[in-house]
Amino acid sequence: MKPSVLSEDDVEQFVEKGFVLLREAFPAEVAARVREFLWKEMGLSPDDPSGWTKPLIHLKHAYEGPPFTDSFTPRLCGALDDVMGPGRWNPKTTLGWWPVSFPGFEHPPWKEPETGWHIDGIQFHHHVNSPDQGLLPIFLFSDIAPGGGGTVLDVGSHRIAARILHEAEPDGLHVQELGKRVAQHPFQQIVESQGRAGDVVLIHPFVRHARSMNTGSSVRFICNPCFVLKEPMNLKREDPAEYSPVERAIVEALATA
Numbered sequence: 001m002k003p004s005v006l007s008e009d010d011v012e013q014f015v016e017k018g019f020v021l022l023r024e025a026f027p028a029e030v031a032a033r034v035r036e037f038l039w040k041e042m043g044l045s046p047d048d049p050s051g052w053t054k055p056l057i058h059l060k061h062a063y064e065g066p067p068f069t070d071s072f073t074p075r076l077c078g079a080l081d082d083v084m085g086p087g088r089w090n091p092k093t094t095l096g097w098w099p100v101s102f103p104g105f106e107h108p109p110w111k112e113p114e115t116g117w118h119i120d121g122i123q124f125h126h127h128v129n130s131p132d133q134g135l136l137p138i139f140l141f142s143d144i145a146p147g148g149g150g151t152v153l154d155v156g157s158h159r160i161a162a163r164i165l166h167e168a169e170p171d172g173l174h175v176q177e178l179g180k181r182v183a184q185h186p187f188q189q190i191v192e193s194q195g196r197a198g199d200v201v202l203i204h205p206f207v208r209h210a211r212s213m214n215t216g217s218s219v220r221f222i223c224n225p226c227f228v229l230k231e232p233m234n235l236k237r238e239d240p241a242e243y244s245p246v247e248r249a250i251v252e253a254l255a256t257a
Helices: 008-017 028-042 074-084 157-167 175-183 245-255
Strands: 019-022 056-059 098-101 136-140 152-154 190-192 200-203
Touching: 008 019, 008 074, 008 245, 019 074, 028 056, 028 098, 074 200, 074 245, 157 175, 157 245
Parallel strands: none
Antiparallel strands: 019 200, 056 098, 136 200, 152 190
């Protein structure tokens, strides 16, 4: 599969490390309109920190229409094709949920989280080829500087999870059991997601990750929607060139087990 938005190096990074940052996936102006809406939903003001009384507010809603769906630009959708495969994923008409992280509750120096590490997918039973989550994208609706509460990733952990799920077939695993088995392996390399409003971090669905403390001075707005595949992943394609990068990462992990 030849990528249309990502570079060949981007694709190789995604396969090997389990993530890649897509710069300017959608306009910063769209991010600003989304933040304005979310401030109103929370009943708070960006200009009045005295109302920020909690370190985290989780808006457990998926919103329809503009400005939320304005983030699904041709550039972003092309990158989604590049990692999940053209025509292999279901487009979304909503965007949610929203863990809004506030500064002032944790102070520098920033530290790697000791708890909260997990693999997404509480809503389904996991198999090595599950279609229920084809990608874990982190949409940045605010700038996230170092120490600003960015999602932390265990680089390369998708390969560990792939092998664990393969060994558990045909029964598969509940996500909690999957997390426990992955936790028996040491961390590979921890990376803090950073970027600017309008960027999207494209993450393999098997990557172990966690929320980190916001030791910065800005409120962090992100969203991590679940993209569902139209069919289970095919890990035995006749033509290896037809593997999506999501699939290829799994196939290569199993081949080097």
